[in-house]
Amino acid sequence: MRSRRRNITVFSISALDLFAAALGAFILIVLVLFPYYKLGGTDTSMEELEEMVEKRRLVASSTQSEMAEIRAIQAEIRLLDRQYRTTEENMSEVEAKIREVQQQTAEIEIPDPPPIPKPVPEPDPIPNPPRSTGRGVEFSILGIGTSRKDVMIVVDMSGSMRSHTGNVVSALEEILGQMQSDNRFAILGYRGGPSYSVYPPGGSLTRATPGEVRGALRFVQGLPRQFGGGTPTQSALVRALNVQPGAVILISDGQPDDGDPGNIVTNITRRNRGRTEIHTVAIGDYTSDPQLTLFLQELANNNRGDFVGRAR
Template sequence: MRRRSRNISVFTISALDLFAAALGAFILIVLVLFPYYKMGGTDTSMEELEELVEKRRLVASSTQSEMAQIRAIQAEVRLLDRQYRTTAENMSEVEAKILEVQAQTAAIEIPEPPPIPKPVPQPDPIPNPPRSSGRGVEFSILGVGTSKKDVMIVVDMSGSMRAHTNNVVSALEEILGQMQTDNRFSILGYRGGPSYSVYPPGGQLARASAGEVNGALAFVRRLPGDFGGGTPTQNALVRALNIKPGAIILISDGQPDDGNPGDIVQNITRRNRGRTEIHTVAIGDYTSDPALTMFLQELANNNRGDFVGRAR
């Protein structure tokens, strides 16, 4: 009988032995090192480590943000640099064009301007000529002619009239000397305030009898003693129009001071409505005062009257 041969696998047994030995060694190492595990680190050390890691992460994030800002600033600087270069190029082109225009302008020949003619001196305004008494007017005096029988004389008594005292008195005497017995007249002197000196005393129109004319002459010669103050011409004309004479003769040497001259002309003309002739006499050197001349001319022209000047 034959004996069976047995083949024992040495490799398999050796591998098991190796694994068992390794496991035993690992268990032994663990048992030896286990007491030292906690000595190698604590929970607190882990927290500190995590905190340090978080700080470094924040620093890294902040650094990235700052780097992004730096990159944005760099981009803006590059943009400004391009804009500056573009502006510089445009300025160079503009300067070149300016130089070209200047060169072209310098080449243009400008003719000499023609001589300016000297202004032709204008003659002084010439007063309207006196109306002829042969043309149906009631009287003609100082260049003023009227067919009205009721005449009111309005006299400026402002302070400036003192320089023309003799002229004023002689003009009034001349007017009174032309009165006829069928005329009626009144004299209204005015000055600042306004205040008035009137003849006859009631201020109404009086028959031009010899006695009334003589009384008026005496009144006229006393009148310069009361000269003074301003020139409220508008108020005096309103008062005169209220008497409703056929004609008013205004004697003055200056512009009114109780309103704008143009407005006064309009106001008096509107109030008068063409019922009363308003004649004006400029006393003194009226040609040197265009505003006075214009006021008196417009007042007379708008109210069917004449304007004259009496220099002396």
């Protein structure tokens, strides 16, 4: 029996349809995605991206440097703040110590002075100037009268006194012109610090001989060149009382700045205990400063002294 002959087909029609359909789908996908291919970037876009990344790295590096500088500045600010706080604390301690020393100084009691022997009059070739007898006292000047022979002249040399240079010099010359050979005197100028200018050198009382009076007048002429600073009146009065004069004449144009004026009057009065007369002279336009007038009046009234004003 003769065998049948079979025809073998590699591709069937169905397979061809499948391949055709797949090819069509591929072409369709390519056509759909083709516009996005250009948007996906090229080699140039990659270079731009790398350049952008490099710029961002540089910006980040610069930002880190700036942040480091900011941190260094912040550290310096913290250090300065600590130093400021330390300085402020030290200043507070110094101020507290100054107040304590001032209080202790005000509370120091001066022992009663020993009797002063009556000075032997020296021959004086220059006639003594006449003394005012209107108030029955031996010494009268600027409206101030006293029988005390030993006089300490305390002069405010603060910066504001520059406006009254002529007035101050003329007042001092007038006081010195009333000195006689049986008087003893000294001049104590004071300004901020406190610092002092004294005549005679050393600040002790000296006899009012013609030579000493001439020396004092030269000293007075040089005082205005030293005017400046504050008004430590309390310290100057304490220094003057330590010399133990019979009378103090205080010349000033302003309120003290080394303590409350009322407390200064109380401290000086308690320290003085009536031993020394304290006379006060207000220089300049004192009527425009009622606090100055009240301070000088109370200081004089509480210490057996007179208060006068000298406007010019």
